[in-house]
Amino acid sequence: MVAGNIILAAVDMGTNSFHMVVVRADKQGRFQVMDSEKETVRLGSGSPDLSVEVLAGMEEACLIYNGVLEALSVYNKTVLVVDIGGGSTEIILGNAGKPIYATSLKLGHVRQSEQFPSLGEEKDGLKKDLIEELIRHIRVILADSGVIDQVKTTPFEVAIGSSGTIESIEQMIHHAVTTSNDSQATDPKLLDREFTADELSQAVKKICKAKTSEQRAKIPGLPSKRADVIVAGAVLLEEIFLAFGLKSMLVSPYALREGVIVNTLAETFASYQPGVNVRSSSIHNLALKFNTGRRMESAQHSALLAKQILAGLQSCRSGSTEYVPDVAGLLNNDDAELLEAATILHFVGMFINHRSYHKHSYYLVKNTEHLLGFSTIEIEILALLVRYHRKKAPSQKKFARLPEKSRKKVQAMCAVMRVAVALDRCNSSAIQYVHISQQTESIVLAVVPATDAATGNPYDVSLEIWAAQQELPYFETIFKRRASIIVSDGDDVKALCTKAPSERLSLKHPTPV
Numbered sequence: 001m002v003a004g005n006i007i008l009a010a011v012d013m014g015t016n017s018f019h020m021v022v023v024r025a026d027k028q029g030r031f032q033v034m035d036s037e038k039e040t041v042r043l044g045s046g047s048p049d050l051s052v053e054v055l056a057g058m059e060e061a062c063l064i065y066n067g068v069l070e071a072l073s074v075y076n077k078t079v080l081v082v083d084i085g086g087g088s089t090e091i092i093l094g095n096a097g098k099p100i101y102a103t104s105l106k107l108g109h110v111r112q113s114e115q116f117p118s119l120g121e122e123k124d125g126l127k128k129d130l131i132e133e134l135i136r137h138i139r140v141i142l143a144d145s146g147v148i149d150q151v152k153t154t155p156f157e158v159a160i161g162s163s164g165t166i167e168s169i170e171q172m173i174h175h176a177v178t179t180s181n182d183s184q185a186t187d188p189k190l191l192d193r194e195f196t197a198d199e200l201s202q203a204v205k206k207i208c209k210a211k212t213s214e215q216r217a218k219i220p221g222l223p224s225k226r227a228d229v230i231v232a233g234a235v236l237l238e239e240i241f242l243a244f245g246l247k248s249m250l251v252s253p254y255a256l257r258e259g260v261i262v263n264t265l266a267e268t269f270a271s272y273q274p275g276v277n278v279r280s281s282s283i284h285n286l287a288l289k290f291n292t293g294r295r296m297e298s299a300q301h302s303a304l305l306a307k308q309i310l311a312g313l314q315s316c317r318s319g320s321t322e323y324v325p326d327v328a329g330l331l332n333n334d335d336a337e338l339l340e341a342a343t344i345l346h347f348v349g350m351f352i353n354h355r356s357y358h359k360h361s362y363y364l365v366k367n368t369e370h371l372l373g374f375s376t377i378e379i380e381i382l383a384l385l386v387r388y389h390r391k392k393a394p395s396q397k398k399f400a401r402l403p404e405k406s407r408k409k410v411q412a413m414c415a416v417m418r419v420a421v422a423l424d425r426c427n428s429s430a431i432q433y434v435h436i437s438q439q440t441e442s443i444v445l446a447v448v449p450a451t452d453a454a455t456g457n458p459y460d461v462s463l464e465i466w467a468a469q470q471e472l473p474y475f476e477t478i479f480k481r482r483a484s485i486i487v488s489d490g491d492d493v494k495a496l497c498t499k500a501p502s503e504r505l506s507l508k509h510p511t512p513v
Contacts, residue, residue: 007034017041057104060256061090065099067259068160068252073279073373077157082240083255084165084233086110089240091147093154101150107141109165109226109233116232131208131235138239151244159246162255165233168226170251172206173199175221193251193375197241200249204234279373283341286370290351298427303343305434306420309445310336312436313416313479316443327412327479338378339413342385346421349386362387377403381410389417393474415471415478422467423447430459435488442482448489461487 005024012019022035055063064083069075078100081092087108093101116134142148161170173195195203207230210216216231217224226233240246287296313328331339342365349360365371366383374382380402388394394414399407423431432450436443447465449458465485472483 057088057090058102060088061092061102061104062099063259063263064090064162064256065092065094065102065259066097066262067254067256068162069094069097070258070262070278070372071252071254072160072250074158074160075278078155080151080156080159080244080246081162081252082159082166082237082249083162084109084236085163086229089236091151093151093156100154103145103147103150105141105145105147107138107236109229109236112137112232112236113229134232134235135239138236139243142239142243148243159244159249160252161237161249162252164226165230166237166249167251167253168223168230169200169203169234169237170195171223172219172221173203193253194248195251196248197246200234200238200241204238207231207234279337279341279371282370282372282374283344286365286368287344287348289370290348290364294427295347295350297429298424299344299347301429302346302417302421302424303340305423305431306339306343306416307336308434309416309420309436310339310413312434312445313443316436316438327408330409331412335409335413338381339385339417342382342389342413343417343420345382346386346389346417358387358390377406381406381413384410385414385417388414389421393418393477411478415475418471419445419468419475422471423464425464425467428459430461431464442484443479445483445485446488447485449487458489 005026007022007024009020009022017038017040020037021033024032024034061083065081068079068081075097076095078093078095081090081094083090083092085108087106087110089105089107091101091103091105092099112134115137116130118130161167170193174193206219207216207222210219213227216222217227222230241249287299291299310328310331314331316328345365346358346361348364349357349362352360352364362383365386366379371379371382384394384399384402388398394411396407396411399410402410420434423434430450431447433448435446435448437446438444445468447461449461451457452459465487468485472485476483
């Protein structure tokens with residue numbers, strides 16, 4: 001302010017040039033131009049000498065999908081991706097790395113907050129008619145875009161959300177600590193990054209109930225920097241849930257930025273295949289980083305044995321529920337994948353020191369940034385499995401930080417993994433196959449030795465059998481059945497496999513070693 005006058009500057013940042021005008025104005029609104037400037041610009045073309053590419057809405061949507069594929073193991077699934085940004089919302093349907101449908105809507109948490117400025121501050125709380133006006137506005141744009149019909153006529157397997165608004169709401173929903181029946185608190189960081197429609201509805205009500213952005217900033221779990229725009233974002237997300245009939249949403253930590261990186265890598269390296277099996281490749285790459293050739297071969301062979309044991313237990317369960325534990329039935333394909341991954345990684349700690357290498361393995365797996373496609377809880381499970389695959393068997397308290405539904409599963413995986421690793425004690429792949437069968441009220445592990453190429457005879461697997469027998473007490477505790485290990489030949493196993501499940505109970509086995 002100069003002698004009752006005010007100095008103002010206005011800057012127009014256009015695509016090709018920046019304009020600025022400086023004026024002196026008085027109280028009557030008269031103003032005099034003091035200076036004006038125009039500068040032709042190309043963003044990034046100055047000292048960095050960069051070429052900047054401006055993304056169109058549709059291209060942005062496709063790149064977001066690429067980012068999601070790099071973070072989550074959904075490459076072979078038909079997915080719906082919702083990304084709520086500041087000025088637009090991208091909706092993508094995709095499968096096998098290719099977008100089936102993509103659109104960019106002029107709906108965003110900042111855009112709608114600016115269009116409805118009273119959403120930010122209301123002394124008497126947010127007025128119901130203001131929220132209803134916002135909802136009507138959102139519904140009109142969704143209806144006119146045709147996106148609702150497209151989504152409802154394209155069957156998809158999972159809905160995924162990305163970017164700040166959805167991540168903030170997920171953090172708010174999962175802020176509360178889950179308490180298990182044994183009063184052991186689940187670490188909130190290990191909860192699945194997923195929320196339901198009911199959880200979202202409760203979160204939106206809580207957000208809208210807060211009268212000011214200062215009050216919203218104090219909502220537990222909600223990032224304070226989102227407090228002034230979260231109302232519009234939360235209402236928009238709930239309307240998307242209602243319009244598409246969503247029951248739940250998985251949250252991706254990757255979005256546009258990572259999608260740009262993935263796209264650039266694909267253009268740069270011909271051999272790069274984005275998102276094909278990001279989980280498997282990241283496990284393999286991490287194992288190779290710390291394992292020598294022989295250790296890597298042994299880890300992979302132990303993983304094969306672990307898969308055989310688990311499949312055998314599940315097969316027994318499907319054949320007869322009278323004698324076989326229900327624990328094996330809890331494990332699904334995703335759990336089998338985690339078991340295989342952990343077994344492949346169990347040796348990585350030897351890179352640091354042979355002594356207590358299982359503890360070093362735990363540290364490396366838990367703190368690595370290279371396990372792409374795995375959620376926080378899955379990485380914790382992998383770390384716990386490599387930690388407790390040897391030495392003293394873990395107690396239930398060791399898994400107390402996990403959600404209750406995961407604890408029995410991890411104990412079962414741990415029991416299987418300990419036996420599988422022991423069965424390759426000499427790192428020689430001496431055991432070719434493990435078959436599981438029931439004998440009265442016990443579980444029998446029939447191992448088939450591999451053939452020594454030098455002699456043509458089966459390998460001596462007495463050391464492997466001894467090592468695995470040391471792990472049976474924990475195995476029996478978890479699966480609630482007595483267990484024994486016997487050495488068999490391929491013919492015995494083939495005969496066993498051809499029999500019906502009910503016949504396997506009476507099959508005679510060789511004497512245990």
